Amino acid sequence: MAAVIVLFFLASIVLGVLALIPRSPVRRWYAARQRPGRAAGLSILAWVGVLVVLVGLASATSQQDSPDDAAETATPTAPARPAQPGNTTPAETTPPTTAPPTASVAPAPAGVPDDVQQARVRRVVDGDTLEIAAVSAGPILASVAQVDVRLLEIDTPETKHPTEPRQCYGPEATARLEQLAPQGSTVWVQRDQERRDRYGRYLLYLYNDEGVFVNLRLVSEGYARPTRYEPNDRHWQRISAAGEQARSARAGLWGACPPSDTREREPQPAPQPPPETEPGGVSYPYPPDLDCSQIEERDFPVQEGDPHGFDGNDDGIGCES
Structure with a gap:
């Protein structure tokens, strides 16, 4: 419509110029009328009428096009700005229509093996037992339900045994596990040949969010004794060697507890x-x-x-x- 109005104005200018030239066809046409002045007046009125009609049509077309233009400009082409306190708009406060995000699985830190599954610590029970829940179901933990975990190839002094008194260095071992795997932290677990014991506990190796092999660290610092339960012996050489070094250095329980509390238990088969x-x-x-x-x-x-x-x-x- 804008193009039609432009053409109308151009044609009007051309006719006006021709009307000023004495021998032009426009000037001769008006001179041939019986009342040239009246003919010129009627021409001007007609010009004004056409102009009013064209302007009205252009305005109506603009109003019809505006909803589509608004819809096009409303299409999100840039990230939405976060809402600022005290300066929100209805568009910013409208809840999103996308589905809620699922639990994210973080990449394992350096030093953690590939065959692991991510979980979160719910509670530390004692120095070698804790409760965890998988972030998502996987090959080791089949659901996200909370489970009990007994750390493999280690044994820490008892603190909550139903028939035995609290043993030397038991509270220290529990506190150290709480430092290595605090409640709510992300951990990665790895299994061996047998996944669960007769009590239903998962038998696992544990890595924390800094890539520390928790089973090995507890033994190397003297908080746990190396203890093997066949056939789970995946990391036994490393853990048993770390235990020998800790005992030689009298680290942890090896230096703090009497010999009766630091004797190593005989390797036993896992209860079937x-x-x-x-x-x-x-x-x-x-x-x-x-x-x-x-x-x-x-x-x-x-x-x-x-x-x-x-x-x-x-x-x-x-x-x-």
Whole structure:
């Protein structure tokens, strides 16, 4: 419409110039009229009328186009500015329509092996036992439910044994584990051949958010004794060597506790849970460790402790279909 108005003005200018030239066709046309003055007046009125019509059409077109233009300009092409206290607008306070973010999995720090799973510490029980929850389900912890973890290849003095008194250097070992893996911190866990003991606790190696191998650190600083429970011996050479060095240096409990409290326990096989049995009479020996993809049965009651980890949501039913 703007182009039509421009052309109208150009044509008006041309006709006006021709009307001033004595022998032009426009001047001769007006001279041939019976009333040249009246003809010129009517021409001017017609020009004004056409101009008013064109301006009205242009205004109506602009109003019709404005919603589309506003919609186009409202399309987000730049990141939204964060709302400032006391200076928010309705657009800034409108809740987003996107789905809420899921739990993020942070990259493991340097020194942590590849075959680990991320978790968060819920509570430290004592020097070698803690409670954790996986950030997301994975190959080691099948759900995000809180689980009990017994650190592998180490043993710290007892502090909460139901039938034994608190042992020398037990509180110090607990405090040290709380420093290495504080409540709420991110950790990474690694398994060995047997994943759980007869009490249902997960048998794992632990790495903290600085990449420290917690099992090894507790032994090397003298807070724990190296203790092997077959067949879990993945890091035994490193941990046992660290224990020898700590004892030679009389670090930690080796220098603070009497010999009766620092004697090393004889290596013992891990307690074996009975096979997990499905109601139809099919039994699953343990070890080896199995998962639901390796068996055909579904929806069966799991044995106490669930050594195979068939019950991912802890409702007592394994391999739910």
